[in-house]
Amino acid sequence: MRFQTPLVPARLIRRYKRFLADCQLDDGREIIAHCANPGSMIGLAEPGTRIWLEPNDDPRRKLKFGWRLVDHENGHFTGVDTGIPNRALKIALEARAIAALAAYDTVRAEVKYGENSRIDFLLTGPHLPDAYVEVKSVTLSRQPGLAEFPDSITARGAKHLAELAKMSCLGHRAVLLYLVQRTDCDQVDVARDIDPAYATALDRAIEAGVDVMAFDTLISPQEITLGRALNTVT
Numbered sequence: 493m494r495f496q497t498p499l500v501p502a503r504l505i506r507r508y509k510r511f512l513a514d515c516q517l518d519d520g521r522e523i524i525a526h527c528a529n530p531g532s533m534i535g536l537a538e539p540g541t542r543i544w545l546e547p548n549d550d551p552r553r554k555l556k557f558g559w560r561l562v563d564h565e566n567g568h569f570t571g572v573d574t575g576i577p578n579r580a581l582k583i584a585l586e587a588r589a590i591a592a593l594a595a596y597d598t599v600r601a602e603v604k605y606g607e608n609s610r611i612d613f614l615l616t617g618p619h620l621p622d623a624y625v626e627v628k629s630v631t632l633s634r635q636p637g638l639a640e641f642p643d644s645i646t647a648r649g650a651k652h653l654a655e656l657a658k659m660s661c662l663g664h665r666a667v668l669l670y671l672v673q674r675t676d677c678d679q680v681d682v683a684r685d686i687d688p689a690y691a692t693a694l695d696r697a698i699e700a701g702v703d704v705m706a707f708d709t710l711i712s713p714q715e716i717t718l719g720r721a722l723n724t725v726t
Contacts, residue, residue: 493580494715499544499560501713507537513559515545525557528573532644534632536562536570544569544713561713564676569711571673574629576716578612580709581627581671584718585613592705593667596623606655623665626652630672630680630706639677639722641670642687650693657700668697670706672722680706681725 505514505522513527525545527533544561562570571577582601588594596615603614605624615623632643642649656666670680684691698704708719 493576493583493717495546495560495713497546497548499546499713500557501563502543502545504537504539504541504543506539507533513537513543515543515557515559517545523557524555525559526553526555527559528575529559529631530574531631531642533572534643535634536572536631561711568674568676569713570631570675571629571709571711571716572631577627577629577671577673577709580716580718581669582613585615585625589718590705590707592703593623593625595620606658609652609655611655621663621665623667624656624659625667625669626656627669627671630670631674632683633674633677637676637678638725639670639672639674639680640683640686641680642683642690645687646690649687650690653690653693653697653702656702657697660697660701666697666700666702668694668702668704670704670722670724671718672706672708673711673716675708675711677708677722679723679725 502515502517507513511527513525515525516522542563545557546560560573585599596617598616600614602610605611611624612627613625630639630641632640660666682691704724706722706724710717710719
């Protein structure tokens with residue numbers, strides 16, 4: 493998925509109210525950017541961090557910049573926009589780029605199911621059980637090479653796991669897909685110390701037959717695309 497507008501570099505001054513970030517562009521201007529990430533962003537929001545912003549000229553948007561990347565300045569990037577994984581994954585699913593799901597020929601996004609829930613993707617195909625695919629954006633890394641989810645307590649995430657477990661018990665295929673928006677990790681684990689309830693819900697979902705998959709991403713200031721499959725530690 494290519495960014496619609498070329499990104500511009502900046503330095504983070506501060507992130508506040510979860511969805512706002514004061515930033516300084518390279519020309520010295522200070523601007524406010526939208527931060528599309530409700531999580532804690534542990535390790536990603538330190539003042540002075542090198543970041544990349546996407547400008548826009550949409551008159552309907554109050555803020556003219558969106559925070560897209562953290563540049564670790566060592567050749568690695570982290571994508572901080574939690575909306576990007578679904579867009580990138582939709583492209584991959586439609587292209588049948590994920591071998592385990594390539595047999596499905598129809599991809600529908602944001603389909604209602606369960607109890608007042610929406611599944612990220614419902615996949616259907618001839619002579620196949622419907623596949624309910626829930627996507628989680630992973631950005632936390634507290635140990636070299638290891639990505640973790642979640643980075644804050646997520647009751648919504650636990651609810652999604654319970655809904656997936658129900659779908660599996662009804663005979664459907666249920667998939668939890670962790671998309672790691674980091675280029676420096678090759679394993680994924682659950683941050684049990686951050687949200688024990690989510691970890692318990694994941695254990696129950698796996699017992700119910702929910703498949704857990706993980707992929708990394710290829711990230712640059714030009715685009716974010718699906719990468720390779722990663723090992724999951726559960």
